Amino acid sequence: MDLLLNAVVLGVLLGCFYAAVSLGLSVSFGLLDVPHVAHPAFLILASYGVFFLNDSYDIDPLLGGLLITPLLFLLGLAAYRLYYETFEKRGSDAGVRGIAFLFGIAFIIEVLIILQFGVDQRSVSASYIGKAWRIGEMRIPVRLLVAFAVASALTILLALYLSRTFMGRAIRAVAQDQEALRLMGANPVRIKQWAFGIATAVLGIAGALLIIVAPVDPTLDRAYIGRTFCVVVMAGLGSMTGTLIAAIILGVAESIVLSTVGASWAPAISFAMLLGVLAIRPQGLLGRRS
Amino acid sequence: MSRNSVVFWIGAALFLAAVVLMTQVIGNQYPFFAGYVILQFIVLAVAWSILGGYAGYVNFGTSAFFGVGVYTAVFLVKAIGAPLAVQIAAAATVGALLGFAVGLLTLRMQGIFFSIATIAVTIVIETSVTNWRFVGGAAGIQIQRPPVMPPFDNYVQMLFFVQALLVVLAVATARYIQISWIGRGLQALKDDELAAECTGVPTLRLKVLACVISGALMCAAGAPAAMYLQYADPSSAFNLNYSVTVLAMSLIGGTAHWMGPVVGAILLGVTQQLLAVTISSEVNVLVLGIMLVLFVVAAPEGLLGLIGRLVRYRAGGKA
Numbered sequence: 001m002d003l004l005l006n007a008v009v010l011g012v013l014l015g016c017f018y019a020a021v022s023l024g025l026s027v028s029f030g031l032l033d034v035p036h037v038a039h040p041a042f043l044i045l046a047s048y049g050v051f052f053l054n055d056s057y058d059i060d061p062l063l064g065g066l067l068i069t070p071l072l073f074l075l076g077l078a079a080y081r082l083y084y085e086t087f088e089k090r091g092s093d094a095g096v097r098g099i100a101f102l103f104g105i106a107f108i109i110e111v112l113i114i115l116q117f118g119v120d121q122r123s124v125s126a127s128y129i130g131k132a133w134r135i136g137e138m139r140i141p142v143r144l145l146v147a148f149a150v151a152s153a154l155t156i157l158l159a160l161y162l163s164r165t166f167m168g169r170a171i172r173a174v175a176q177d178q179e180a181l182r183l184m185g186a187n188p189v190r191i192k193q194w195a196f197g198i199a200t201a202v203l204g205i206a207g208a209l210l211i212i213v214a215p216v217d218p219t220l221d222r223a224y225i226g227r228t229f230c231v232v233v234m235a236g237l238g239s240m241t242g243t244l245i246a247a248i249i250l251g252v253a254e255s256i257v258l259s260t261v262g263a264s265w266a267p268a269i270s271f272a273m274l275l276g277v278l279a280i281r282p283q284g285l286l287g288r289r290s
Numbered sequence: 291m292s293r294n295s296v297v298f299w300i301g302a303a304l305f306l307a308a309v310v311l312m313t314q315v316i317g318n319q320y321p322f323f324a325g326y327v328i329l330q331f332i333v334l335a336v337a338w339s340i341l342g343g344y345a346g347y348v349n350f351g352t353s354a355f356f357g358v359g360v361y362t363a364v365f366l367v368k369a370i371g372a373p374l375a376v377q378i379a380a381a382a383t384v385g386a387l388l389g390f391a392v393g394l395l396t397l398r399m400q401g402i403f404f405s406i407a408t409i410a411v412t413i414v415i416e417t418s419v420t421n422w423r424f425v426g427g428a429a430g431i432q433i434q435r436p437p438v439m440p441p442f443d444n445y446v447q448m449l450f451f452v453q454a455l456l457v458v459l460a461v462a463t464a465r466y467i468q469i470s471w472i473g474r475g476l477q478a479l480k481d482d483e484l485a486a487e488c489t490g491v492p493t494l495r496l497k498v499l500a501c502v503i504s505g506a507l508m509c510a511a512g513a514p515a516a517m518y519l520q521y522a523d524p525s526s527a528f529n530l531n532y533s534v535t536v537l538a539m540s541l542i543g544g545t546a547h548w549m550g551p552v553v554g555a556i557l558l559g560v561t562q563q564l565l566a567v568t569i570s571s572e573v574n575v576l577v578l579g580i581m582l583v584l585f586v587v588a589a590p591e592g593l594l595g596l597i598g599r600l601v602r603y604r605a606g607g608k609a
Contacts, residue, residue, distance in 0.1 A: 101583055268416075
């Protein structure tokens, strides 16, 4: 029983972390309909940015994540511009070739990281990494607590941004009805580009959390394709609250399987849940589409 | 038989004759090692385009089918020491069944959701095989090659020939589908699935059929890989690289005609083989990524589409 409780608590913490890494995808895929399979590759890229700052200049990983956020924002703007010019502007078949294009981008990023940093696992050093909190029988790593706190804050901030600010509402409007927005005199492409920039900028902190929680290697993005898409699809496209709930469900499921059946089955959990959701309830838990 | 078909079968016979001649004349083993991989990718790319090209359903599960083919062979060798022909036939059967199951499960989803679901299927199967002790688990398994059959004096040469046979089988199947009612039905549902359904095209049945055929061919292509490498492990047999490479090959060649994936597979396969000899394998993946991005952006209909447009442009210019 203690073991199960421990697994559930760790799972909730892990789940909040998964929410943080999925938020960007929830915006880019959930709201903007970009099949962003390169999202996890951008995430790993951000982690390596944080690693570089930590390794060379001894900058705290979370601060490092904040420092690279503006760069990632610009990267997101450029990436969406490229995607828009090549696919969305030309119309129809964007989905199929778009996903192929983004896979190509993901592979290029993967190899560039390998060429620059090698294939070894990398990790960062900070005072809170490696310590653990003891509550009775339970042992909670502080790094997970940090990830939990920062991830929750990030999720709430993004949800507030999307529901309270003018630009956030514009982003949700563009997801609902692009044509109507155009008729109102707004430029939907500019708004989508801005949204994609935000979605990529969030990866700065998410990437920092990723490398705080566990060491990263250049091909880790493949595992996170499953996790992030699972969370976003299960959440219902574009719902931030849904993202948090779905991520916690995934985290708890993974954590329970990890402590009962064994670590070797863990990679299949997110993908199996994703398959189940797609087959049974494709609109997700809190979907924006019926 | 139409004139076109006669030409096609003569071409196929000439191709096989050339392959046999190669195995008898060339003593150096390297061309067979490299050639085998290229032939294998031709089969995979052609098989992929039956569902991905004609019907427009982008399958990222190539690695699932390939890996299942590999592990069907591994299982049969380990369990009963089955000969190569049995391994391939069994793999094709398993592949057809898997294609049927995957088709029923995923083909009701559209566009990107289908693609994501096929990635999910791959990882779920890979994880199951990783946890299957009998075939070696995560550590992989070594396989002994049986003695080679005449007229070949080397096992790799024989595998090269077998894979060439599979190429002919795959291309003939794809070509048949393309010119028959199946191909027309798939084309119709690619253009507008709802309209096709309304005019009486049995869309789901056609898609599942395409998935079954495509899956059987992919598994068959994977089966000899166990003997080729004399080793199998889940993370390389189910590597996502297969899916993306095959997708890239089809897109580079063009997906509307069976010739497209063949051209694309030869182009990308040869480039990768040449580079892999001289530079590291990371560069292989880099080339894959760059070519994928370049072709998707610059030549959306692939090489064949590009050539077609050029020809039409020339003809238009003269008239």
